[in-house]
Amino acid sequence: MGRAAAVARQIGWYFSKLSWYSATLMGDNHYRRYAEHRRRTHPGEPVMSEREYWRMRHAATEANPNARCC
């Protein structure tokens, strides 16, 4: 029982690491990070909504595209 729980916890730990990695790589948690950063650096000022944030990100890519390699 104890052993199984430990194994399950270990698997859960790997899984959370993996989902953290993919979320950070793909961008799922970029908004949360932006909101934190904004509150820290500009306290009291308005924070964009998630929808607005992604519009801003895509507009930035539009203005300055990133290269992809061969």
Add this chain to the structure above:
Amino acid sequence: MATPTAAPTERIKEQDGDVTYIRTEKDLPPVAIIDRSPITTRHKIIFGIIALLGAIAWAVIAFFRGETVNAVWFVIAAVCTYVIGFRFYARLIELKIVRPRDDNATPAEVFENDTDYMPTDRRVLFGHHFAAIAGAGPLVGPVLAMQMGYLPGTIWIIIGAVFAGCVQDYLVLWVSTRRRGRSLGQMVRDELGAVGGAAAIIGIITIMTILLAVLALVVVQALAQSPWGVFSIAMTIPIAIFMGIYLRFLRPGRVSEVSLIGVSLLLLAVVSGGWVAETAWGESWFGLSAVTLGWCLIVYGFAASVLPVWLLLAPRDYLSTFMKVGTIALLAIGILIARPVMQAPAVSEFATSGTGPVFAGSLFPFLFITIACGALSGFHSLISSGTTPKMLEKESQMRLIGYGGMLTESFVGIMALITAAILNQHLYFTLNAPAASTGGTAATAAEYVNNLPLSGDPITAEQIEQAARDVGEQSIVSRTGGAPTLAIGMSEVLHRVFGGAGLKAFWYHFAIMFEALFILTTVDAGTRVARFMLSDGLSNLGGPLRKLRDPSWRVGVWVCSLAVVALWGSVLLMGITDPLGGINTLFPLFGIANQLLAAIALTLVSVVVVKKGYLKWLWIPGIPLLWDLTVTLTASWQKIFSGDPKVGYWTQHFQYRNALDSGKTSIGSAKNVDQMEAVIRNTFIQGTLSILFALMVIIVFATGLIMVMRVLRGGGTPLTEDEPVASTLFAPSGLIPTKTEREVQKQWDALPQSHARSVGTSAN
């Protein structure tokens, strides 16, 4: 955007044995650790064993001349060499040239703006950087280079990466990080002067045109007359648009979620492609000729580059990142489990004779030109400057990301080489020889390849037809371009591990889809980037053209996009309709272009190394630079001046012209006057481009050389490095944090207020 304060901040150093801790603020934990502890005995033993194992694997690959060599030896040789290269050579470069200063803030920390400047966890940035640099190049090049046997390719992919490719990526990243992540073109202008800068920018734009055209040609060759392939690729467009709308309007920010949905739909598209291809309407709708497909790609490229980013480009990029990382991991597992054996010879007849059908020319210089991206890729310098430095947390992480990222790409190249080498050699040449040689049918192809100097049993027409049926295609004769060969090799490996012979056709089309997907992503991103460079370059000319600087001026966007697409589109159509085969004449140009871009990047790095006063270590970028220049300029020379019409563009040009002038109506592979005129036109364009590329690079190298001379005489322009700003964040350097790094990290985590945090530094 924060403005950097140039006021020098006190650095507080604290010595503890071999370890120095540096603080930039009294009441904050250290931001940098300098660990000078000598290598432990345990590590000495571990690295000794790795070196020994690597040496054994190399010996097996190079000297074992029995029936078969197992693919696993290639993996072992590669991985052991990478580990030693990363631990010792990259460390030497770090100590002597890069000299990372973790107490200084990186551009990401100074200019953090939540869009492009964003300090990012090193492991995540590694994934980002890898996804940006890895593409079809390292998959296609090694496959084509297999014509010369597996040994030369293996040696160059591994050794070339350690001493050239990784060095370039690492040092360009270093130079750009110290300059707010400026782009390669800008840095060449800043460090080498206006002439060198202008030559570099013209070079980069033309080189990009060729890159886009050749990659598109690879896709066209893989998809022509393949309803299954065309259907599954066509489906990626509505899937991407669906994802784009989902992210924009339904659930913004749920990127992993939508990517998973997208990948499932993609797999469904691959499976259903098989059903569609069997129907009559599927045949007639999706069984497109190469020319039609070429036009589809041109229209697509234009549309994708003017449509909003969120609708097509961004979701495609998510899909392609997911597929890239997933499929490469799958292939690595497949090779380790299936452990296939080599069918190709170590060194083939064509290596010395230079008469191979896949590409003309002898081992030196054309093997190096063909492999290109797997060992040294000039295009990486566009990623290492610009995108990646703006996300870097700490200077000491550049070794992992720049050097380590390229090692991973080299490993992808080795896997591509393995998948080509395990194929039956007769089959390999059936796929890769141009239609002008094979005649295009199974019977003529069998006759042709059986007359090539190959070992092993001859192949029959039935066997060729069976191989095509196995992968769900009507024909596999002259499927040039490398992608179909790789797909057959991958289906060979993967069906043994996952799913058995019944899934061979699925894996083949999965592989084709995976390659085409990221080639198309490169095509739309590349068209955008080239358009950006073009409008930027034109706006510098002043006058009414200055208006082009405004990216929201739609007319300018449309005109510049059209110009870029017309440039690569015409080269693409030229390749498709080339009576001599297209890939075999254009791929060398692609390789030369890529390697010449590397020469520009290495020249920049060398000048910076000299300006910084590290003359003693100039050989580190200098040797790859000289080697690369020798290879590419020899290849350019041969392409321009060789008297052999198979190698030299101009000799071939005049041969066909004379034939036409003397009233002949067919010569060689050209069966009528139209085809002869096509060859005359194509060789003219290819020959002119070869001259242009070589000239631009010679100008950049010469301005670099002049600058070095001036610096050595005590003159020259000063470095354009930014003033350092004190850092106030901490992050470990390597993949796995050391004990001291963990302790310091704990102190930062214990701070009451959450201090500056990198993307994903906290795992919950």
